[in-house]
Amino acid sequence: MTLKIKSIHKNFGGIKALDKCSLEIKKGKITAIIGPNGSGKTTLFNVISNIIKKDKGKTYFDGKDIARLEDFQISRLGISRTFQEVRLFRNLMIKDHLEIALSDSDEKLMQNLFKKKKYDVKKIKGILNLVGLNKSLDTFATDLSYGQRKLLDLAVAIAKPHTLLLLDEPVAGVNPMLRKDIKKILRELNKRGETILLIEHDMNFVMDLAEQIFVMDYGRIIAEGKPKAIQNNPKVLEAYLGD
Template structure:
């Protein structure tokens, strides 16, 4: 069995009387792609927010290398090696492509950065490698706002690549991509897992899930109903009925 890098144990989140996440257990293993599947409102993004400190859990724990990270601030969790993307991408639209990636690898928010020129050149080299891997080198000086939709998706991925993080939490990373762009995106993620990166993604496209995921955790109304290889989860008629809204499920 692969090495478990990140675990959630009994993870729960209540918003008043609404139980958004209910006692979820899950392990993210080194080099393994786990997809969170389920209808809208199943609790998928809430789980990401709990794992990254953007929300405080009502109960349960999140363990990174066996140690609890519950209560830590999001930027501290990011510094510990957990990178996160968002559906809205959160790019600096009027900054250049290069500077958008550079911001992701700056160790501090101060104008003056530690390490001097040597560290600066090392960070810049890291940025250029990330741009090359995502096919954005020729656009490095363009503003993010001037990119196509697909290019902004690759820019978001370049930022994650540049951090060197070994755990990636990706929220609908391939949504809206044309077939060629989607295949290129999937290849980059597969290259990353071959290098030992652990990926957990939220994805609604069944084709992407079957091409990319090693495991699927299926959620509905905040509960994990199943977790297995894609072939088993996606052939379960009850789960498929829930997924396509043929069974009652919350939003």
């Protein structure tokens, strides 16, 4: 797995959401993108997964230029992501969400919703166990708390066949206890060989989790390095103080 982003530009009206943004991430590592609100982090994920089209620049996944691929093709290449706002089906059960994710085909989605499913209970339970979601498989998404929905969303991303996990603010709005749990989960995933690129607004969360940190401000990468160096970088402090 390799992901390389070169000189991406994206304007929304007059706003430079991404301004000559470049980064490269390493296989098997946890990499974090941090930065003030509105600095372009989510837009970068949207460009990588081609949910929005960039104006300029290149995105390479495993050496392949993925600019012309549709979002479902990119997901099939092995990029699995979560969204800042959790996206679940209210009226589907936990087991449905995971079964759909495991079946890995958007065309099959509708089929999967309506045909009689054969749940891979063992696999589903394994993933739920990994994320620490201890609820009955028959629980509807709508009956989960915010934190539990965050965990189910993470479970769905993990369940999809992938080589790269993109997580957009996995602990946003989550209480301190669950934050710690999610940190542990991500560490465990990394130990199992996962490559994770995560966005986080909260600097403290990523400091002892990520090996490499990119800092964004006004659509640009203003700093890159190991947590310690980032913490002591005056440019980074300035960006956060100005927030």
